[in-house]
Amino acid sequence: MRHDLIIFDNDGVLVDSEPISNRLLAAYLTELGHPTSYEESIRDYMGSAMHRIHDLVLERTGRRLPEDFDDVFHARVFAAFERELKPVPGADDVLEKLAADGVPYCVASSGSHERIRVGHRTTGLDRWFAAERLFSSQDVGRGKPAPDLFLYAAERMGVAPERCAVVEDSPLGVQAAVAAGMHVYGFTAMTSAERLTGANQLISSMGELADLLV
Template identity: 45%
Template structure:
């Protein structure tokens, strides 16, 4: 059971998709549908396995490499539109997140969001789930830095903006890509794996399947 101590920690950095909001199944179901229409047959769970934790630019490159042709901008726009509609209909907060945020605040710790997603996407997902007000002004996107995860740039940028040393940060992540970036930033990482899939087992990090398994003292 991961233990966060206030004498060793100043900042909790949350990933967004899959950590704060339960968007991965929704987004990847839509992604799989749109990729299938391009000619690459795919299911939602396959999209999660291939693309979880990746930027849209990285996803585009993977699709273009597989199909040997560029993706039309109309395809990207159609995907984003369908993704937004699915989120507006079905998006929920990850179980236990509201309680964890409350406990972080009660302990006097700072918190922020560092996501591969765009600011526009996070404004929708965090807004729909009532989390925007919890993090407004402390939301950082991979588009803010030169290199997305798994580079450490985004996490280091978040620490700088929050005026906290990386050694005093804890990152909560749900993808191997994000975990690699946090470890590269020399930050402590807690992996969130609600399905207990084992895919996050790297670098000896602590892994939880429930947010209430994280203790703050």
């Protein structure tokens, strides 16, 4: 199927950051008195904007996270990225093929602009993404599962939502893309197919995606 715009989620789709960030998130929440396992972090927070983590903890415990939670967490994550972060296998090849074929693409991530840039710089993917191709939940009022971020990215890129395809690996992201009226490729590298209900097609590797898109 030919699309006029490919919108990539970032964490877990382009950069292999989810194992790192969820390990650190579980450890930090536990340190603050909110016992959380790695598996629970993946289940509850993968694909979330930071405000959703605050909201869920407050809802469940009646306690607010510290005011400097985001800054401390991001500092830990960025330090770990510098040591450990790798691109998702095949991501570079997909982007190279899209660029060569003249297919427009961008990123729409729950992560901050700084997180996106640090991840891309560390993995070398920054060569594919000028600033005008990067969109963050910081740019809109509501993060995923609301459709706002995907609709904003499509508008800024000048493409109608129904002509867009989204590559997502989180249930929240799939919900957001479906709500935006976009075609959804569910990436099952870290998330079971059962949790990506609503995706139009499931893929297990970036190589598989390259064959579908180009």
